[in-house]
Amino acid sequence: MKSLKNKPENILVCVAWPYVNGEPHLGHIAGNNLPADIFARYHRMAGNNVLMVSGSDQHGTPVTIRAKEENTTPKEISEKYHNIWSETFKDLDFSFDLYTKTGTENHKEVVQKLFNLLNEKGYLQEKVSKQPYSEESEMFLSDRYIEGDCPHCPSRTKGDQCDNCGKDFEPIDLKNLISTIDNSKVTFKETNHIYLKLPEFQEDLNKWIKSKSYWKPAVKNQSLGFLSKGLIDRAITRDIDWGVEVPIKNYEKKRIYVWFEAVIGYLSASIEWAESDKNISNNKDIWKEWWQNPESKHFYFQGKDNIPFHTIILPAILMGSGEYNLPYDVVANEYLNFSGKQFSKSKNWAVWVSDFLKEYDSEALRYYLTSIMPESSDSDFTWDSFFESNNNELVATFGNLVNRIQSLIKNNFDNVVPNFEKIDDKDNEMISEIKRSYESTGNFLEKRQFRNSLKEIMNLAKLGNRYIDQKEPWATIKSDKQIAANTLWVGANLISNLGVLISPFLPKTSLKISSMFNFGNVIPEWKYREAKSGIKINNISPLFKKIEIEK
Template identity: 40%
Template sequence: MPTQPKRYLITSALPYANGLKHVGHLAGAYIPADIYVRYLRAQERDVVFVCGSDEHGTAIPIQAMKEHTTPRAIIDKYHAEMKQDFADLGISFDIYHRTSEPLHHETAQEFFTYLHERGELETKETEQFFDEATKTFLADRFIKGTCPNCGSDRAFGDQCENCGRTLSPDELINPVSTLSGEPPVKKKTTHWYLPLGKHEDFLRKWILEDHKDDWRATVVGQCKGWIEGGLQSRAVTRDLDWGVQVPLPDAEGKVLYVWFDAPIGYISATKQWAIDNNKDWQPYWQDKDTKLVHFIGKDNIVFHCIIFPIMLQLHGNILPENVPANEFLNLEGDKMSTSRNWKLEMRDYINDFVKQPNGGSQCVDMLRYYLTQIAPETKDSEFTWKGFQDAVNSELVNIFGNFVNRTFVLMHKLCGGKVPHLHNEVLDEVDEQMIGEIKLSKRLVETYIEEYKFRDALFEVIDLSRKGNQYMQKKEPWIVAKQLAENPGAQKSIDNCLHICLQLTANLSILINPFLPNTAQKMLHMMKVVDKMLNWSNAGTLNLLKPGYQLRAPELLFRKIEEAEITAQVEKLKAGLVKATTAPAPAETASAPAPVKETIQYDDFAKLDFRVGTIISAQKVPKADKLLQLEVNLGFEVRTIVSGIALHFTPEEIINKQVVVVANLAPRKMRGIESNGMILMAENADGKLHFVNPDGIVNNGATVN
């Protein structure tokens, strides 16, 4: 068995402080890390668990614009709320820091300076979009225009909100700045870059050779794709007024790119933890006898396995031993989406379950259990409310909780509430088999946890309680008790059964502790023992509860989830989606009329053929939330037209509506459907679309001049 490292440094991905986080985030990067850390603590290893809010990048000022406030107000608000949500759900960070702290700015600037002074960065002059009215270089998200793919004017410099296509600012038709509404210009600017290609040999050996067998296949596969696709230089600075200032005299108005400064937040958080606890932070990042593990989602693989390791190596830091990235967690058959309000926020679960009169810590563990059971360790998985109900009722209540409750009830009924003695002389094969299962379970659980297979580890714990129920059914101490008058010696059989069941219960408290810490504490209370019982070294042993020791009365560990609760949650989810798709889109800037497009000649206008038509059918385009497939009667023919109006109108409400159609527009395929025309729409200041239609009924096919 390999030698254990001296210390462990465990990180969870820094969440953006631009909004509340959903249970997909919780399942991906936080619960797995917390399980691993609690396991290490139970082994009394030196471990530090760091995280914190990622408070820079364009996501923050964009959210500030939406909420009509300042970036500082946004990060202060969401940092506090996220920190509380994590605490409410039992995520036991040693420190939850923030990248807006002066210590982080100093650490990130020192990191940049170190690389810059050693010639590890290169400079490039490029042209970027610039808003002359506000004297600001524009990040992609601050540029808006018409989508070249679907024609929607709700396209941004990184993505079209209508058709979902990834874009660059250069592709937009008639781009304007969201800050001023003015068309941007191209302006030269200089930035610093990290030349990733120089480090390809290092990455090939470190990932594709050294870790090809012990890292998850999905992680190695994604890294291999990046490496073999050719690594390009990546900018480490950008023109922005929100972030860590570049510490160079000729870099006014430039900040460190958020992808560069954010992972350094792990280091600054460790420094702050060390200050708070009178420790030395350096061994955790510089001593080769430290095991560094990053817990992330798959969308962060490139940063934690390609870019940050290059930075760490150049800076003289240790490299991660593993990056157990999870896939995505879907919700009720669809991807979670904040923009569509198809999500289950941690805060919603806390309010609807944990803070209810029948909630509390048991509901915290119920969520932790289900999210671990369905953890997307090797492929995307799905949260359903029915699945949550089944997991709680069928497994936590009927298997785990049932075994513990039966054991305590029978112990009080048949043994006077005290731990009975074990009579070795009458142990039978069934007893010996159960004892063997207890010892084996410890080895299985710790092996799976060490391999980051938390689903398998949790299954073994539940399966041990299932075997406990089966053992009790075979021994039937309640039946044997009825025979005591005729056979007093049978008491030893009852004692042995309940002694083994109680020792099994004590073992279950140890094994379940990394997963369901509140449940473990409740079991300790019932057994009248202290936290030291939960030391991992105690697992697999059968002398945890001394014979003759008085135990407390049983308490139910979990409650059942009722059908009405599940129905309410599903209805709430669907209602939220309807609300999100019918509400006006939040304005990116203060209301202002769109600028007039460039002047055209009459002959250009005369080329357009506008016709009146009537919508005779409409239906949603599958897997496209914003598209409707329309059949429009133009008098001389019926046209199929795909239109991005599904967020504003239901199919039913637009049947028989007369519209103006651009009839001679070249056909275009959208989601595999050929669209033959375009519906004219008007957009008000709130982003709500309105039909441009004739005043009164007009014959289909009539021209519009």
């Protein structure tokens, strides 16, 4: 692992902006928020300059639909669910430097400025097109809210790609169209819109994506596949009255399309953070260190359905501006399913985070979701595997190791880390394994391989349990107290460093272990942390609770 401490890097951690038309479920957490938080926490510990931002997408069509269902306004519904999402992220200990929303004045100004900049550079143009329209609802519809007969196969489908045959089409090619909102008939009406000239970026995007040797194959292949079809101009305005206003004449009744303005949220959030009291540097231009310093690295944590927006659309906007850094990596995960079926807000097939946290601990959830994180293929949440994860791994392996060593030191050395003398080969091997774990775990974290990094830590805990079993300090204390002291000095250092290694994954657990050794209520550095002889150990309650399973 390279030494990050010698030369701190600027790491921008960008997390997908959720539509706030409902409460968050576990699929939202496992796909992008949890891996982003682990990654940000690790890089802070490694001494890097980390800025982690995201926010609520308040302007998507799903928000306006939910507002109609609840007989309220989009503003009220988006504020309601924005607050719920914000609180949920706090409950899960996500370490956002700023979690904001697209409804701020700052976001509007940044989006409009970028819109005008692209317009001045000739990357925008006005076109007349026919768009789906519901006479009954008196509104234009986005592709996701129309359904009709596929022009390529005998199936009913939505949007601009058939769910059955997989072929693309223009929505106007669908037959027997209806609105999925109210089943009303859909026609097409002419309307003026502003388009982004994506074809002008085709060649540069192709070269840029091909150069990304470290991207996940699924991300790179999907992006190149998207490009291989040939980019077309895409509308960046819509006939709606909810969203960011279009900053040109005759567009007062239209708004900027959410797919354009939401991806600019990473930039607007960075600027908002820099101008807020959360920025302790007092340098309001410090956001430029992440956005305009070419050595800075941007990491975008997304679900696989969001890949083209962050490998094609956002980079095109940034290229067109000529002012900002492009993504370094788009860390897209597959889907987390629930008992074999995809999580779905609309179908109410989900485990809602708020319900989960009423019954179970957030650390148990963070651990389990990391252990099954859908990094390269879809994974499945089941209650049985969650219970097994908590009871057999957190409680029986990690928690038991800490409890055993703490009890032995308490009962035999008055809660003081004992002195060591002439430690043997097994003791030295255990200390070496602890130090080696920093490199192996760190290497996996650098590569965004979170499941493997967690396995490394749990393997160290398992090795620690075997070490204690083999050394039998409860027996040697009766025959040779110094050998027992050596064993428990190693054990104390094992606990101390497991507390450091587990910190990006289980921050509360890490702080409990720090308090055990009086290390203070601070995030540790990513390096070996010695529990020196003579340190008074504070008794802590068991780190994890066994879940009693009803039969």
